[in-house]
Amino acid sequence: MITRRLQYELAGRAVGPLLLTIERWQKKLKRRQPRREGPFGPPLESTQKLKELMSLHYLQGRYADGAVPVAWITSGFPVEMLRPFGFHVVYPENHGALCGARRMIPEFAEVAEKEGYSHDLCSYARGDIGSVLSGKTPVGRLPKPDMLGCCTNICQTVLYWYRSLAKYFDVPLVLIDTPYVYGESQPHHIDYVRDQLDELTVTASKITGKPANSETLHETLQLAREAAELWAACLATGKNRPSPWTGFDGFIHMAPVVAMRGTEECNAYYRMLLDELNDRIARGIGGIRNERYRLLWDNLPIWYKIRELSSTFAEAGCNFVCTTYTNVWADPAKDLDPAAPVASMARAYSNILLNRDLNNRMRIFREMVRDYQIDGVVLHSDRSCKPYSVGQIDLKRLITEELGVRTLLIEADHADPRAFSEEQVETRLQAFIEGFT
Amino acid sequence: MRKEYIEKQKREHGRKVIGTLPVHYPKELFTAARALVVEIWGPPGTPRGPDAGRVQTYVCPVVRNALAFLAAGGADVVDAMLFPHTCDSIQGLASLAPDLGGWDKPTLRFIHPKGERRQSSARFLRAELQQLLTEITKITGFTPSASDLDDAIILHREIDAKRRHLLEHRRHLPFSDLELYALLRRGEMLWPAEHLEELRAAEAKMTEQPAHSEVPVMITGYVPEPQEIFSTLGEVGAMVVADDYAAVGRRVPRHDVAVSASGLDALVEQTFLQPPCPTRGANESLRIEYLDRLFKQSGAAGLIIHTVKFCEPELFDVPAIRKHFSARNVPVLSLETELEPKLSGQATTRLEAFIEMVKSNARAA
Amino acid sequence: MKAVAIGIDAGSTTCKGVAINSNAEIIASLVQPVEPLIEVQAQRCIAELRQRCGAGNNVPVAATGYGRKRVGADRAITEITCHARGAFHHTGKAGVLIDVGGQDTKVIHVGSRGEVVDFAMNDKCAAGTGRFLEVIVQRLGVSLEDVAKRVEGTDRIVKVSSTCTVFAESEVVSLLAQGEPLDGILRGLHTALANRIGALAGRLKPDVDLIMSGGVALNSAMVKALGTTLGRTPRVVPQPQLVGALGAALLVSFVSEVPSPSSTPVPM
Incomplete structure (x- = not known):
């Protein structure tokens, strides 16, 4: 136990940083190739720091089990509740995105499909279950969980997915069931979530053997709220012309606010990123070289096509200056109140975009199209994400009719390239882009 | 036929009629408030009308069909629509139809808590039931007294007990599967007291000696559509002896409900005594235990897992159910349908081959 | 040797037929692209097989494949059961x-x-x-x-x-x-x-x-x-396309060493 803990701390504080420093030197020593003239602006310098931060997170994770309590949780889980208990948290969705971007989902999904999981199920779930069953991961090793936490504010799918994991690992699953919000959230719904958060405290305390600590919770919430505010500020820089970055950059840079929310490292990172973005604004540097049209992306990214898609658009002078998805970690979390942690969390975590009705979705489109001066909206109809996709066909129509901007609906899957029709999507994108010129 | 029945109910009894989507909702509240509930499971067939394309084809056909049906005025005869929180897709429909077009009469929603019984979820459920009751009374204009509610609870307990009795003594009923399912599924639209009468009449026909000698199978799934499944099974000499369809057997408690509480508290307790259903986020192991018991009690010789394409709650449970029964040398068939009006040739072949397999298996044993 | 059974596999793309003798050997076979009127085609195939090995009308016919019920055979058995039986014959x-x-x-x-x-x-x-x-x-x-x-x-x-x-x-x-x-x-x-x-x-x-x-x-x-x-x-x-038809013939013949699935109820 003690040696395990030592390994974990060393990985996080000494060995990891050392390895990364060496890697940075090596990169500097390598003769710089002259950059090819592409459609993008100069790359964000923060990206290197982001890679280090995330590598460190996963590297430390390798030594976490046995050293500290480990929890696997969904992206919408109130992680702030767990921080005071010293959990190392793993985000299967973040891991799924990583596997998706590295095009490893089909390999993992096939393992799950062989077990009998239908290929109509969410590709994150299939990919993750397959990764667990096969023991394969691009991050070396994921620590075994002592507890699973799932919050249904992003979908009910996570409940089924985590139940499968709970059975496999034979560990407790804590469910935070967030009633869907039609209009405004009702008092008894918020009470229900608050009650469950109290139950979570009891369970976490039992698993870790530590008492609840309201002081640390207070601090964590302060950090988490600050993270949300910083992230919101980063996203808002996209309102400038040209936008200092692209919406697809946002998909990459949202990793810390999802996976490290409530820690100082997370906030330090976003302060740095915000500085850089503001600096770029001051110097007139854009995410793409020649920003002529400003677009909005709806739904999850298509992880395995991010680079190709962003190039296709950038070459035509189109920049995704905002996305509805990255906004999820900025919007309701601003309401977190360190003075009333549990009550404010119950409200904030219920009011996540995906847990609210389509009128609210339309309101967000309206605001974003106005605030970001949007010329066109691309809606990714995501085979794997029903809660995000049901209603998109009507939303598309409403956006065109009411907001007068051009829209495109493309059908794909966020992580499984086997459900992607290259030609079909390419043709639609080209036609959409041609429509601007 | 449904439409005529509903109109007659309104005309002759002055009842308000509320349509509902699947699966779980507290019938007792509606009965107590004198509202007739009519369930809409799709309806089966390919989605029709101009609104058929408003939901992507990778979403379950129940939701696609329901939107097309509502938008085409198929349910205009009812006074309000209830959307229980069954799954992500029905949850989406509950906003899509009322907010973006398709349903402009009053909308009710019922969110049932997920997972096993917890203090938090019991408390929440009670509050949610209270709110739903208030919403129903706004539509019916009748506020039931405490004894009205208790009467409704007792009536539905009796109905459930009869349904259970018929299902458990399947072999002693001189009906085909088609006939039995038609009877049980009439409960999705009949005024409860009338349904009870029909159940009693069927019970009276129960025979001393088994009326059937077909190959017995158990079936688990969402909704028994297309009904051709039963005629196909019948043709090859098989029958359903144990049912875990969400629409049928999974809504019938399999033991006497001994709940001392009354009113809403009774409904809360009863909810947690229902058979495990993934749309309530039931624990997978509990569901398997339940199915295993049902299988053994019924003497079934094979298991059919009948899923509706894209139905996430059901599909996630399939691997574990399959694994459990296969490990016990029970022949298992996975059958996937899409609420189509007729079974595909391939599905018919699967069913027939499965029964051939069960027979040869039983002969060897 | 004389034919003892005929199997027809009326599939989605091809129609296959075999006649077997009492040693369970294929003595005549055919493979044809499927025609829209499967009942007509199947009857023609059966007649051709009967003729090629001099089998009379008393030689039983079993049909399998998508068109099995339209063949007008003595028995219709699914291709799952038939393929299993046909493959087992080889292994x-x-x-x-x-x-x-x-x-x-x-x-x-x-x-x-x-x-x-x-x-x-x-x-x-x-x-x-x-x-x-x-x-x-x-x-x-x-x-x-x-x-x-x-x-x-x-x-x-x-x-x-x-x-x-x-x-x-x-x-x-x-x-x-x-x-x-x-x-x-x-x-x-x-x-x-x-x-x-x-x-x-x-x-x-x-x-x-x-x-x-x-x-x-x-x-x-x-x-x-x-x-x-x-x-x-x-x-x-061997002859991978004919496995279904072979299985059907075996299941309807008496040379089958395996109890064949029938429509008799299983004792419960």
């Missing part, structure tokens, strides 16, 4: 049969008596069936006869990720446009199909006897691709 032991046909792919676990222990079939779409290859290969202008030669002649595997036939077709077009070699793409298609079939087969026990039948088994490159996916190459049964 004489328990095993796993992979049958890749035009419209269906079946993975059948055959028991030690030739009975079906378990089976899985592809879902409705053409992904994972012979049609997947056929459609795309035809689109590429390659004859089905040349496919195996081309695939076996290249070391390159160009990854085709779509499993949907329509999607894969468009993916292949864009791969060609990017200058990827045709043979490598063809090999990639074989791998994609093999992976799909592998997913259907699920986890197989290492010592299980693996056999293959159906029209696609005649494509040696596909057999090899399956071997790579499954970790071991399946043995192709």
Whole structure:
């Protein structure tokens, strides 16, 4: 136990940083190739720091089990509740995105499909279950969980997915069931979530053997709220012309606010990123070289096509200056109140975009199209994400009719390239882009 | 036929009629408030009308069909629509139809808590039931007294007990599967007291000696559509002896409900005594235990897992159910349908081959 | 020797027929592209088989395949049961049969008596069936006869990720446009199909006897691709297209050493 803990701390504080420093030197020593003239602006310098931060997170994770309590949780889980208990948290969705971007989902999904999981199920779930069953991961090793936490504010799918994991690992699953919000959230719904958060405290305390600590919770919430505010500020820089970055950059840079929310490292990172973005604004540097049209992306990214898609658009002078998805970690979390942690969390975590009705979705489109001066909206109809996709066909129509901007609906899957029709999507994108010129 | 029945109910009894989507909702509240509930499971067939394309084809056909049906005025005869929180897709429909077009009469929603019984979820459920009751009374204009509610609870307990009795003594009923399912599924639209009468009449026909000698199978799934499944099974000499369809057997408690509480508290307790259903986020192991018991009690010789394409709650449970029964040398068939009006040739072949397999298996044993 | 039974396999793309003698040997067979009026075609095939081996009208006929109920045979038995029985005739032991046909792919676990222990079939779409290859290969202008030669002649595997036939077709077009070699793409298609079939087969026990039948088994490159996916190459049964018809004939004849499924109720 003690040696395990030592390994974990060393990985996080000494060995990891050392390895990364060496890697940075090596990169500097390598003769710089002259950059090819592409459609993008100069790359964000923060990206290197982001890679280090995330590598460190996963590297430390390798030594976490046995050293500290480990929890696997969904992206919408109130992680702030767990921080005071010293959990190392793993985000299967973040891991799924990583596997998706590295095009490893089909390999993992096939393992799950062989077990009998239908290929109509969410590709994150299939990919993750397959990764667990096969023991394969691009991050070396994921620590075994002592507890699973799932919050249904992003979908009910996570409940089924985590139940499968709970059975496999034979560990407790804590469910935070967030009633869907039609209009405004009702008092008894918020009470229900608050009650469950109290139950979570009891369970976490039992698993870790530590008492609840309201002081640390207070601090964590302060950090988490600050993270949300910083992230919101980063996203808002996209309102400038040209936008200092692209919406697809946002998909990459949202990793810390999802996976490290409530820690100082997370906030330090976003302060740095915000500085850089503001600096770029001051110097007139854009995410793409020649920003002529400003677009909005709806739904999850298509992880395995991010680079190709962003190039296709950038070459035509189109920049995704905002996305509805990255906004999820900025919007309701601003309401977190360190003075009333549990009550404010119950409200904030219920009011996540995906847990609210389509009128609210339309309101967000309206605001974003106005605030970001949007010329066109691309809606990714995501085979794997029903809660995000049901209603998109009507939303598309409403956006065109009411907001007068051009829209495109493309059908794909966020992580499984086997459900992607290259030609079909390419043709639609080209036609959409041609429509601007 | 449904439409005529509903109109007659309104005309002759002055009842308000509320349509509902699947699966779980507290019938007792509606009965107590004198509202007739009519369930809409799709309806089966390919989605029709101009609104058929408003939901992507990778979403379950129940939701696609329901939107097309509502938008085409198929349910205009009812006074309000209830959307229980069954799954992500029905949850989406509950906003899509009322907010973006398709349903402009009053909308009710019922969110049932997920997972096993917890203090938090019991408390929440009670509050949610209270709110739903208030919403129903706004539509019916009748506020039931405490004894009205208790009467409704007792009536539905009796109905459930009869349904259970018929299902458990399947072999002693001189009906085909088609006939039995038609009877049980009439409960999705009949005024409860009338349904009870029909159940009693069927019970009276129960025979001393088994009326059937077909190959017995158990079936688990969402909704028994297309009904051709039963005629196909019948043709090859098989029958359903144990049912875990969400629409049928999974809504019938399999033991006497001994709940001392009354009113809403009774409904809360009863909810947690229902058979495990993934749309309530039931624990997978509990569901398997339940199915295993049902299988053994019924003497079934094979298991059919009948899923509706894209139905996430059901599909996630399939691997574990399959694994459990296969490990016990029970022949298992996975059958996937899409609420189509007729079974595909391939599905018919699967069913027939499965029964051939069960027979040869039983002969060897 | 005299014919004792006739089996007709009225499939989705071809109509197959066999006549067997009392030693369970095939003494006459035929394979024809399927015609719209299957009942007419089947009767003609039966008549032809009877004539070729001098069998009278008392020789029983069993039908299987999609058109089994329209054949007008003495018995109609599903292709699952028939394929298991037909394959068992060749192997004489328990095993796993992979049958890749035009419209269906079946993975059948055959028991030690030739009975079906378990089976899985592809879902409705053409992904994972012979049609997947056929459609795309035809689109590429390659004859089905040349496919195996081309695939076996290249070391390159160009990854085709779509499993949907329509999607894969468009993916292949864009791969060609990017200058990827045709043979490598063809090999990639074989791998994609093999992976799909592998997913259907699920986890197989290492010592299980693996056999293959159906029209696609005649494509040696596909057999090899399956071997790579499954970790071991399946043995192709003799005359892989006739396995279903053979099984049907065996099940209706008295030479069957296995109790045949009948419609008599099982004692409960």
